[in-house]
Amino acid sequence: MKKKPYPFWLGGVAATIAASITHPLDLTKVRLQASGDKRMVQSIKKTVRTAGVRGLFDGISGTWLRQMSYSMCRFWAYDESKKLLGAGKDAPAWKLALAGSMAGGIAGFVGNPGEIVMVRLQGDFAKPPEKRFNYKHCFDALFRMVREEGVSSLARGVGPNVFRAVLMNASQLASYDFFKAELLKTGHFEDNIACHFTASFAAGTVATTVCSPADVLKSRIMNASGPGSNSTLAVIRSSMQSEGAMFMFKGWVPAWTRLQPTTILIFLTLEQLKNGVDWSRKKGWDIL
Template identity: 85%
Template sequence: MSNSISVKEAVAVAVPVSTKSSGQKKKQPYPFWLGGVAATIAASITHPLDLTKVRLQATGDKGMIQSLKRTVHTAGYRGLFDGITGTWMRQMSYSLCRFWAYDESKKLLGAGPHAPAWKLALAGGMAGGIAGLVGNPGEIVMVRLQGDFGKPPEKRFNYKHCFDALFRMVREEGSSSLLRGVGPNIFRAVLMNASQLASYDFFKQELLKTKYFEDNIYCHTVASFAAGTVATTVCSPADVLKSRIMTASGKESASTLQVIKTSLRNEGAMFMFKGWLPAWTRLQPTTMLIFITLEQLKNLVDFTRSLREKDSD
């Protein structure tokens, strides 16, 4: 009797283990460049909005609609995509790097599927620091290409495309020009990724714990909407400071600390959230498009892998 029980117990233990080992293979990691592609697609769709934002800062236009009309009037509808190659360069350097570094940072920190928010935020901040440095040249190229036609003709760079901009910057201004503004850019990238990437993962895993959501496009939409709002709020102070420092003329130029002191004295603490709504209007659709596109690309990778497995069987 004892022998028969031991045999049954052995079979009961052995069957699930063998089934698990043969039926559930360890999931392969997704291609490291997937995030860069998703961000490039999203940025291409929202490029006219980003272009308008840059030109509003560089010209005397009073609003988004006026700036859009001016662009169409002077350059036609194709003008809404001026500097698109700079956007592609920026996304395929900065965004590709940040998604890759975020996944690697999560592995390093042991941040699994149900990791606490602080671990996700730390991983996002680490990724932002790396991506902010790597993507700085692309950031400069993108801003210059987008803002060029908003300047008087004699002050334009007249770059042909992103690579022409990159080569001319090095040749005419030296290689150090590629690191211009790298400090504020890294600081903003740390805040952006600690809030945007981490909050998306956090909201997604919290939604999946409820009975109302499954891992589908509806869950991705709600999680990315929440992530865009968090990212806009967290990054608002850095964006305001960066804009005020970069738009100051030579005589008005001041350190970050001086700008903070002056703004606090004249406007109070809420100056850090000036322009929150326009920033949210621009960042929100971009954030949603990035994550929804990324999730669909992952589904496509899973689908192609399943087809290859069927063919091999």
């Protein structure tokens, strides 16, 4: 009997839980990329000093919007892409990476508005008061963007965002599946938390390195507000002139520090949610 597929929204729920826990680190990463702050600890202290501990959770509604649009879409699209390509559990790395790239392209486009809202909400307090957006929450941000900047503003930075999403999913989702399959082949691991943790740790490191350039560009473009300032070439040119080529890896340490636990939490949570679905189905509670 063919196993019933898991609910399409499991990935979105797992990502939302993980992102909520690691939100302070993600907030710090965005502020490092978009501002003149030099060090992670310095940036965290600055946030606490100016906005209190609650300031570490600035823009949390934007994070939830982003995860329940972008992340839900990418996990669903990845599973569908694997079916389309015939990529089973022992599929070669290139086929998994292709499925991840396809999923990233779709999710990056669908989740772009949520991505902009998240970046703007997180980066607001790093700006001078006169340059802040002062959005109340994610829905206020969406409505005001459409009203003040036009519907086209929802597509700001969509090119780098889709490119980054392709890189992220080709590296994170595909490498997790690849490492998990390889670990199970060794005979030293079973399909349990130890295996999931090791595979997700490796996937997080790969994904951080691959995605850093696109991540920095995305944050800088989406935070730009002046006319002509959101051009990808304009951002690259000005950043190269003032900081050199290594600007593409600015914030790598906080990005890794944030993405590593996020990646681990996402996959550990997702695997446990799947176990919960399996358990409920065995009990005859076929509501999922």
